[in-house]
Amino acid sequence: MTIRNTETHWGWPSKVLHWLTAVLILIQIPLGFYAEEIKLSPLKLDLFVWHKSIGMLVLLLAIERLLWRMTGTIPKTPDASSLQRRLAQLAHATLYGLMIALPISGWIITSAANIPTKLFWLIELPAITGPDEALKSLAAEVHEVCVFLLIAILVTHIGAALRHHFILRDSILKRMWF
């Protein structure tokens, strides 16, 4: 397996980061909803430490993936109408945007809420704002809107990948696998 991406293949770093991010996000979404919903308890506090820790990890991975993309190449999109190609590019750009906007808005929430956080109970996450109830509410709304947008895009992203694999029977999904 190659390290660098080519015009036709994904290198293993891109593959690993893609699937790692996928698993983390698929955990994060239900984790966030559940932690938010349950009433205050020691478990709720612990779940939020997990949620914030995984969230910042996704942010880190997203930045790494973006740098990797920008300093290298990515495989060409397959023969498809330019509309489909544009939609795919838009969906992926949106996914990257959300992988940055969600952790950042979450970081603002915890900072404005004056809650200290040790990621994975190991590394302190510094506050990026001072205590501010109004800012916390605003960031929470942004965070929530972004989650619903993420779910919508993920449905199309996963659906499209499965369509390429099972209906169109091309190599789109295969080439992201090992």
Add this chain to the structure above:
Amino acid sequence: MKYLALAALILCPLSKAGDWQSDLSQSELTYAVNFEQLPLNGEFKEFAVDYSHQQQLRVVVDISSVDMSNSDINEAIRDTDWFDIKSHSQAVFFSDAINTIDENQYTAQGTLQLKGISKPVTVPFSWNSANAKANSATMVGELTLSRSDFSIGSQEWASGDQIGIDVTVRFDVQMLQHASK
């Protein structure tokens, strides 16, 4: 015998320097507790300190004035598992055993009544008369209390894993001297 009485009469005004009371606007009473292994701060905005130098110390804290800069936390700590403010809105520390440790350093051995529970507590503090005014002084100190001693954060919160058991209390109080009664 009457010389003794005379001496006592002459010395009496010197032994009691007059009542000192806190100036709330220039004072603060804060605490720090571990929240998922990081310190989280809170403060009591309303409290009153009464002090007779080296004789008596009384501190009354309005527990309902507690503020941890987060509306969800502020609501939670008012509940029965925590401060139970509806039933215990005040905490009182009283000591009439003030010991001198060093220059300007003292300890007040007394009783703290918090959430309806009384426990012996020793409060160390420094006492510094401000240079500018003869009738003002600063009282500063810090002590660590165990919240479990007072059943604060009981039931599911008792383990101390998420919210630490030890609470560091700090005070920095501006005291003003009032005329002796």
